[in-house]
Amino acid sequence: MGTKLRLGTRGSALAMAQSQTVADLVTEVTGQPVELVEITTAGDRSTAPVQQLGVGVFVSALRDALLAKEIDFAVHSYKDLPTAPADGLAIAAVPERADPRDALVARDGLTLAELPAGAVIGTGALRRIAQIAALGMPVTTVPIRGNVDTRLRKVADGELDAVVLARAGLARLGRAGEVTEILDPMLMLPAPAQGALAVECRSADTDLVEALAALDHRATRAAVTAERAFLATLEAGCSAPVAALAEVTEDDEIYLRGAVISVDGRFALRLSRTGTLADAEEIGRALAADLLEDGAENVLGSAE
Numbered sequence: 001m002g003t004k005l006r007l008g009t010r011g012s013a014l015a016m017a018q019s020q021t022v023a024d025l026v027t028e029v030t031g032q033p034v035e036l037v038e039i040t041t042a043g044d045r046s047t048a049p050v051q052q053l054g055v056g057v058f059v060s061a062l063r064d065a066l067l068a069k070e071i072d073f074a075v076h077s078y079k080d081l082p083t084a085p086a087d088g089l090a091i092a093a094v095p096e097r098a099d100p101r102d103a104l105v106a107r108d109g110l111t112l113a114e115l116p117a118g119a120v121i122g123t124g125a126l127r128r129i130a131q132i133a134a135l136g137m138p139v140t141t142v143p144i145r146g147n148v149d150t151r152l153r154k155v156a157d158g159e160l161d162a163v164v165l166a167r168a169g170l171a172r173l174g175r176a177g178e179v180t181e182i183l184d185p186m187l188m189l190p191a192p193a194q195g196a197l198a199v200e201c202r203s204a205d206t207d208l209v210e211a212l213a214a215l216d217h218r219a220t221r222a223a224v225t226a227e228r229a230f231l232a233t234l235e236a237g238c239s240a241p242v243a244a245l246a247e248v249t250e251d252d253e254i255y256l257r258g259a260v261i262s263v264d265g266r267f268a269l270r271l272s273r274t275g276t277l278a279d280a281e282e283i284g285r286a287l288a289a290d291l292l293e294d295g296a297e298n299v300l301g302s303a304e
């Protein structure tokens with residue numbers, strides 16, 4: 001056995017679960033033991049809405065610890081990473097993705113369509129709020145924060161009729177059995193890179209970059225590349241909620257769907273593109289250009 005690798009992780013149950021999964025994989029492929037090092041982020045200390053804190057808040061403390069060499073690598077939920085690359089760091093592996101879809105956990109086993117008029121759904125994500133609003137149902141959404149356990153408890157306690165969460169997160173916590181409906185991407189397109197993990201280390205740590213590459217899953221890497229190129233291109237031209245899902249077939253074809261939806265749900269643009277795996281990045285950029293050409297930048301304007 002070589003030296004112990006230090007894997008930096010947030011302390012939440014979800015972060016610990018996904019870090020432990022990757023730690024086990026790393027030990028399996030490299031033979032090196034991995035030690036989990038808990039890092040507290042500003043996002044964990046604050047109770048402010050995530051939108052106010054900014055997406056990078058959970059990530060920057062881990063990146064600081066990497067650059068300060070306090071840890072050797074970190075595991076992020078890929079969808080929480082800012083699109084700008086981090087100086088001096090590399091995403092050495094994108095392991096095989098879990099189910100990328102969103103899931104509904106509702107009282108009494110209800111599906112979305114079965115929720116009665118006046119039902120209250122907990123979700124703080126603008127992308128989810130916008131897509132629920134676009135369905136035109138007589139339901140309302142309320143912001144919700146806290147860990148997965150806290151969110152599920154609000155349904156069990158009767159405080160909320162339902163919550164929408166990433167199925168991958170529920171599965172990693174062993175709570176997928178509580179899902180009452182997996183939401184079809186035709187209704188609820190997930191966040192770019194949802195369900196995927198990013199394994200990050202210092203780019204100068206070439207031995208580790210190479211070792212971690214053994215965990216990389218080619219189809220997942222391509223799907224995430226297409227979805228994130230789509231997001232990055234749209235971010236420059238439009239700040240409405242963005243959703244995307246790329247599916248890769250056995251013969252290396254990519255089917256990328258993307259959407260931009262106004263928060264009030266009144267305007268939704270949805271398009272798709274297909275292509276080959278090697279062109280993942282280009283497909284993402286081209287799909288974003290299609291949406292911008294259709295007026296994606298006006299979608300947010302209409303909600304303001």
Ligand SMILES: NCc1[nH]cc(CCC(=O)O)c1CC(=O)O
Nearest residue numbers: 077079165166168169194195196
């Ligand atoms: N926004 C928070 C977040 N970041 C990653 C996950 C778990 C699922 C994943 O890895 O995509 C979640 C919870 C959720 O959206 O329900």
